[in-house]
Amino acid sequence: MGELLAxxxxxxxxxxxxxxxxxxxxxxxxxxxxxxxxxxxxPAFLFGAAFAVGGRSLGLASSIGTDNLAGFIFxxxxxxxxxxxxxxxxxxxxxxxxxxxxxxxxxxTPSTHETFVIGRAIGGSVLFLLTQIALFAIGMxxxxxxxxxxxxxxxxxxxxxxxxxxGVAYVLAALVLLLKExxxxxxxxxxxxxxxxxxxxxxxxxxxxxxxxxxxxxxTYAMDLLRHDAIGTRTLFDPVVEYVVLIxxxxxxxxxxxxxxxxxxHVMRVRGTVAQY
Amino acid sequence: MSLLAADARAFxxxxxxxxxxxxxxxxxxxxxxxxxIVLPATWVLMGQAYSGGGDARALAAFAERAGTxxxxxxxxxxxxxxxxxxxxxxxxxxALRQEQIRGSLEAVFLTPTSRLVALFAPPISHLxxxxxxxxxxxxxxxxxxxxxxxxxxxxxxxxxxAIGIPxxxxxxxxxxxxxxxxxxxxxxVQLVRGTFVLACGITFPLVMLPGWAQAGAALLxxxxxxxxxxxxxxxxxxxxxxxxDLVLLLAFAGLITLLAVWxxxxxxxxxxxxxxxxxx
Numbered sequence: 001m002g003e004l005l006a007x008x009x010x011x012x013x014x015x016x017x018x019x020x021x022x023x024x025x026x027x028x029x030x031x032x033x034x035x036x037x038x039x040x041x042x043p044a045f046l047f048g049a050a051f052a053v054g055g056r057s058l059g060l061a062s063s064i065g066t067d068n069l070a071g072f073i074f075x076x077x078x079x080x081x082x083x084x085x086x087x088x089x090x091x092x093x094x095x096x097x098x099x100x101x102x103x104x105x106x107x108x109t110p111s112t113h114e115t116f117v118i119g120r121a122i123g124g125s126v127l128f129l130l131t132q133i134a135l136f137a138i139g140m141x142x143x144x145x146x147x148x149x150x151x152x153x154x155x156x157x158x159x160x161x162x163x164x165x166x167g168v169a170y171v172l173a174a175l176v177l178l179l180k181e182x183x184x185x186x187x188x189x190x191x192x193x194x195x196x197x198x199x200x201x202x203x204x205x206x207x208x209x210x211x212x213x214x215x216x217x218x219x220t221y222a223m224d225l226l227r228h229d230a231i232g233t234r235t236l237f238d239p240v241v242e243y244v245v246l247i248x249x250x251x252x253x254x255x256x257x258x259x260x261x262x263x264x265x266h267v268m269r270v271r272g273t274v275a276q277y
Numbered sequence: 278m279s280l281l282a283a284d285a286r287a288f289x290x291x292x293x294x295x296x297x298x299x300x301x302x303x304x305x306x307x308x309x310x311x312x313x314i315v316l317p318a319t320w321v322l323m324g325q326a327y328s329g330g331g332d333a334r335a336l337a338a339f340a341e342r343a344g345t346x347x348x349x350x351x352x353x354x355x356x357x358x359x360x361x362x363x364x365x366x367x368x369x370x371x372a373l374r375q376e377q378i379r380g381s382l383e384a385v386f387l388t389p390t391s392r393l394v395a396l397f398a399p400p401i402s403h404l405x406x407x408x409x410x411x412x413x414x415x416x417x418x419x420x421x422x423x424x425x426x427x428x429x430x431x432x433x434x435x436x437x438x439a440i441g442i443p444x445x446x447x448x449x450x451x452x453x454x455x456x457x458x459x460x461x462x463x464x465x466v467q468l469v470r471g472t473f474v475l476a477c478g479i480t481f482p483l484v485m486l487p488g489w490a491q492a493g494a495a496l497l498x499x500x501x502x503x504x505x506x507x508x509x510x511x512x513x514x515x516x517x518x519x520x521x522d523l524v525l526l527l528a529f530a531g532l533i534t535l536l537a538v539w540x541x542x543x544x545x546x547x548x549x550x551x552x553x554x555x556x557x
Contacts, residue, residue, distance in 0.1 A: 027464040038471035044323065046481035050342045051327040051335040059329030069327075184304045188311055195319055201326040 010111040014119025018093070019126055032131050036077055037138065044073045044200070045143055064202055064233045070145040071231035076199035077135060079161070079223045081128050083197065086165040087190035089124030090117055091172035095182055104275050113265050114258055117173055121166045151230035154222075157246060161222030164250040168193075170257030174264030198223045203236070218249040287390035291398030295372065299402065309406055313413045314421075317356035320480055321422060324348040343482040345511040349422045353414050354510065355479040358503045360410040362473050364403045365445060366466045370452040372399035374462050383554055386545075396541050400449035404442070411438065426510055433509040433516050437502060440523050443530035444498035451533055454541035457548070473499055498529045
């Protein structure tokens with residue numbers, strides 16, 4: 001019990017360090033809001049609005065069951081931001097620690113190595129939450145963003161997806177530490193993971209060969225349930241079935257991620273490559 | 278005359294050095310093939326969602342604003358400009374700053390060549406990559422989305438690109454000179470590229486912007502390049518119909534080049550006086 005509390009304290013300290021470090025770079029903090037706006041939200045909104053007939057997105061309504069364009073785009077941003085937090089904030093930040101030469105001293109502390117990923121997950125989630133609040137405020141003020149109160153029903157789906165993404169982050173962290181030069185790998189896989197989860201368009205529009213991949217991702221179901229509860233989109237399957245699959249995938253992703261990370265950790269210690277980059 | 282020849286040799290050597298450095302990073306080449314396919318393809322699928330899988334009323338509304346119902350081609354042309362800007366700003370746009378970080382800017386400035394060689398040589402290295410992007414995207418449009426562009430308009434679009442090169446080149450040089458002033462170039466690249474993306478009609482028709490933003494867009498060369506390529510490819514208008522735009526592009530190139538030289542001279546003089554050329 002005492003050990004668990006110590007790990008929890010260490011996790012929270014790592015989270016605080018992560019948040020404090022990030023907030024020291026003010027331009028980078030502003031970029032966390034500005035980049036999703038200019039790269040995703042505004043162009044997507046104006047592109048979607050270009051198809052509107054008499055101010056209504058009839059095409060979108062026929063594709064997903066609602067003409068709430070702003071809601072569709074901003075909610076896509078929620079899951080997309082969650083995925084980016086796992087890829088960049090959790091997995092890639094271990095690589096940054098390696099670059100800075102602080103990974104060895106950190107791993108020599110009595111905390112388990114898994115705690116470093118958990119700490120970053122907590123810190124990344126705090127930053128993710130703050131960013132989403134700012135983006136939603138901008139959406140409501142300038143883009144007519146509105147949700148149904150039912151969005152609250154989707155909170156368990158989002159939390160499950162967050163937990164499953166910690167599992168995915170463990171796998172990614174393992175790969176990043178083994179691969180060394182991982183910028184392109186993280187950038188490309190982050191983008192593909194996000195697209196395959198249906199953040200930009202319904203997964204039913206993906207080419208046939210990619211659809212099984214999309215259906216194997218927990219974030220696909222979280223995205224579907226979130227949009228369904230918040231703006232009334234049609235779901236891929238019955239919501240109960242989607243929850244069951246989401247729980248099952250989370251139950252697989254988390255332990256699998258920890259196992260892969262532990263294996264990579266062992267390999268690195270045997271080869272003595274913890275400090276190499 | 279021999280001084281000019283020496284500067285020309287230095288220019289070629291500096292451009293070759295940049296290209297050689299790119300060659301050392303094979304993953305960069307992989308990115309050159311990955312992003313030009315995946316990014317616009319995503320937007321085409323978004324277009325399918327927004328148009329309700331090709332609903333006639335939604336497509337008519339788009340055509341009224343964009344001048345064409347061919348939204349896949351519209352997106353691919355826009356993204357060709359996005360990739361061009363990315364190559365330009367991340368590569369040559371930060372070249373002087375990279376020299377500063379590596380500690381080699383002072384050494385370069387101590388050589389007898391004109392300082393303008395250091396300013397204008399790196400941008401040439403982005404041209405092969407940008408041309409490769411155009412080819413990759415044209416092939417993707419054809420092989421993945423089945424849109425075959427007729428040869429005549431493609432040749433006319435090539436002329437538009439060729440006329441647009443000097444102004445894009447000048448933008449790269451102006452940016453490279455300006456960022457010497459800033460410590461962190463990454464966010465500045467994002468900010469400038471973001472402005473171009475939003476103002477120049479990369480992924481949406483310009484008429485979607487408010488009037489003041491459209492007026493601002495008219496001062497940016499990429500706006501004309503993107504609009505003119507779309508006009509010749511998808512609206513059947515010949516080069517004669519966009520002649521005024523092409524003349525404007527050449528005028529922009531001259532103006533921005535002069536501005537780049539002026540900014541570079543001011544910052545260089547200031548840095549030499551303060552002794553901050555090597556500090557970052």
